[in-house]
Amino acid sequence: MNDASKPAHVVVLGNEKGGTGKSTIAMHMAVAFANAGGRVGVIDLDVRQKSVSRYIENRLATAARGGAALPAPTVYDLPGDGIEALAETAARAIREQDLLIVDTPGAATELSRAGHVFADTLVTPLNDSFIDLDVLGRVTAEPFQVVRPSHYAELVWETRKERARAGRQPLRWFVLRNRLSHVDARNKRAMEEAISALAQRVGFVPVAGLGERVIYRELFLHGLTLLDIRTPGVEIDLSVSHIAARQELRALFNAVGFTDIIPGA
Numbered sequence: 001m002n003d004a005s006k007p008a009h010v011v012v013l014g015n016e017k018g019g020t021g022k023s024t025i026a027m028h029m030a031v032a033f034a035n036a037g038g039r040v041g042v043i044d045l046d047v048r049q050k051s052v053s054r055y056i057e058n059r060l061a062t063a064a065r066g067g068a069a070l071p072a073p074t075v076y077d078l079p080g081d082g083i084e085a086l087a088e089t090a091a092r093a094i095r096e097q098d099l100l101i102v103d104t105p106g107a108a109t110e111l112s113r114a115g116h117v118f119a120d121t122l123v124t125p126l127n128d129s130f131i132d133l134d135v136l137g138r139v140t141a142e143p144f145q146v147v148r149p150s151h152y153a154e155l156v157w158e159t160r161k162e163r164a165r166a167g168r169q170p171l172r173w174f175v176l177r178n179r180l181s182h183v184d185a186r187n188k189r190a191m192e193e194a195i196s197a198l199a200q201r202v203g204f205v206p207v208a209g210l211g212e213r214v215i216y217r218e219l220f221l222h223g224l225t226l227l228d229i230r231t232p233g234v235e236i237d238l239s240v241s242h243i244a245a246r247q248e249l250r251a252l253f254n255a256v257g258f259t260d261i262i263p264g265a
């Protein structure tokens, strides 16, 4: 983790769809790593919403008010709005950090596409809905058959080709369902089947998802995450639901290869 000469591992959160949990998961990954003592940088390519940047500002403000030690990721602002500014900034972040998290907007901007090329690991959250799945591929109902990949899957395919041309390691792509409800078991099973059909066709690994929990929405203004619950001075009630949520996060981090970075979950 602290080998200064080793380039950062780059995780990109991406999906051509807003509101699926990209920024929330980006923040939780970054904080998990920072809390464990790793050097972590964040590049926020959602230049309109800037959710992760705002989230980190809130964290710094909470830390400045005192009371809790809250390690924070380093935010790398782009010096311009073009691809060159991104390339320059990403290269610097990759030199300086152990982990670089790149959050992207829910739309196919030029900057988002360019950001994907840096991904060693791509994480795509979906809502548990066939409408979200359709962004990855056309799927028929019962039996689930993949008709063809959709735009986003094609973007990932192009990214893979570009990496291969540059002689870089293959990209690892993980897809997870976010905001899972406890009630809709039938839809859940159907989604599972459809996702595994699509996974083979377009080349991603399905990983266990995160449940729908109000706590995720409450933490933003304080810049806190579920990984801060046990930090002295942090005032979040530890409920059964929060513990379950941390376990889901931990399972997610393990599945994408972040083993052992979350202290005492």
Ligand SMILES: Nc1ncnc2c1ncn2[C@@H]1O[C@H](COP(=O)(O)OP(=O)(O)O)[C@@H](O)[C@H]1O
Pocket (backbone or CB within 6 Å): 017, 018, 019, 020, 021, 022, 023, 024, 025, 051, 106, 178, 179, 180, 210, 211, 212, 213, 214, 216, 217
């Ligand atoms: N597992 C979850 N349970 C409940 N709310 C969630 C969960 N994940 C994300 N949210 C909420 O859903 C909204 C969209 O999440 P966000 O991370 O901003 O998505 P994106 O970056 O993909 O647009 C936010 O209000 C966020 O707090």
Ligand SMILES: [Mg+2]
Pocket (backbone or CB within 6 Å): 022, 023, 024, 046, 049, 051, 103, 104, 105
């Ligand atoms: Mg976002």
